[in-house]
Amino acid sequence: MNDVHYPYVVSLLHFDTDPIVDQRSLGWAKQGPVNLTTINALFGSSMSLGTNKSLLGNSVYLALAPDSIWTVELFVRPNSLSFSKNGLFFNGDPGSNNSRYQLEANSDGSVGLYIQQGGGTGSVVALSPPGALQIGQWNHVAVCRNGQQYTLWINGQPSGSGLYSVIVSADNNFYLGLTRSAGTQWYFDGLVDEFRLTKGIERYKTAFTPATEPFPNQRPPYEISIAQTFGRSVELACYTIYGNLDNVDDTPAAACRVHLLAEDRLTYKSSTMTDALGQFHFFAPDFGVKKYSVICYDKTGLNRAVIGNDVTAELV
Template identity: 25%
Template sequence: MLADRIRSRVIPSAAADPYFSNVSLLFHGDEADGSSTVVDSGPLANSSTYSGATTTTAVKLFGTGSIFQTGTSYLSVPSSTAFDFGSGNFTIELAVNINSVTGNRNILGKYETSATAPFVIYQIGTQIGFYASSNGTGWDLLSNLTFGSSFAAATWYLLAVTRTGNVYRTFLNGTLVSTATVSGTLVSNSEPLFFGRGNNTAPGYWTGWMDEIRITKGISRYTANYTTQSGPFPNY
């Protein structure tokens, strides 16, 4: 299994995260089966709400559980300036286990009524890409900066996207996949941060499991191939 191969090539996670004070969100998904919320273990302790989704202990990569999206459900976090990256550095990381590799589906995005989000991680069939907007009406900065095009169902993958100055990078299981140099400021909005859906017009519900979600503002954690974690991200 990929999870076993991931563990075989990693070293133990550091005892502490040197950038923990910059963490905007940290979800482990280790709540009991059927929990209606997910605890944010980061310094901001953001609230979260499920709509039809649930946590499960049956499928997970690390820890005791994961966040399950049914294909008609989602997890939301209220709008916060912690997710407004502007022209600054950032890192978004999460583990995904895809339940369906057909259709167009939103994995992560900060929009509800807006036409376009500041950023989105989006699945199109067996492909996953990162999108970014400076105007809120189109993907003028990035349109499908790919993480890869051969994703399979029932397999865990570790995704990461970073911005360092004007350079965006995507990573799959610690390996650099795509690089793009684009100047511009990510648009800000007052929309929720959604996991598993897009906006009201085209929700594009995602189906699968998510684990170990970490968003870091102001820090680009990776600029080249890196050694992925062997367990949950540290809480301090």
């Protein structure tokens, strides 16, 4: 299984190893006697939480405030909802009245997204109907932000939305299984699995079926389309390598950076950007090298795809 948005994932927890490992290499620390269990687990093993048990990540990448588009999601299986507030996640400092984002399950089974700026009263931005979260069952819960719009999704269905225009300055502390209200910390009694934070992507816009297997750790193979072959240019009286990209995955051809490598596919020779038509040229490459590799990068600048190997520059 692949995830086309995997380059935008900043944190991914499977809870299948102890110590808990983030697939994107962020650090997380247990707060209290947190353990993994296979009993009633979703996939393999799941994280078991309760009173005085939470998981803390501290990284600039986990801070929600600076980014205008993101998706936070996780699977939860409540043992009970006996507290008036049951913390699912909390981004902020729980020991103060600083700004924060907090997602809570209420005793009536509703789920609410609360945002607070500074020491004022928090605002209920999105609230699901009562009974949306089922005790003793696995539930997929997601929050999507796109600018001032926040949408809550439960088990693939839109379950509440709202607008919040204030610029929030929450810090880097990100807790799973904890929230805070009126100076009291509230925990989550139950299991958690498959936590994922994606920035730059609003993953859910219409009803969907939640994942039935662990979230993928990789993106799909690149889909490369080349409108014409490399080789002879009738316009240029020199050694030339040229080509025309149709597209590179979800990146428009005109937005691609193309690199020229030597035959060993490691030694950098040159780079260029495709033009408005997706065309590129490398003029007068090293005459001593007869074959090259050509690669390009998608719009993230992180993921590359090989366009052609053993490409020959021709004299025209």
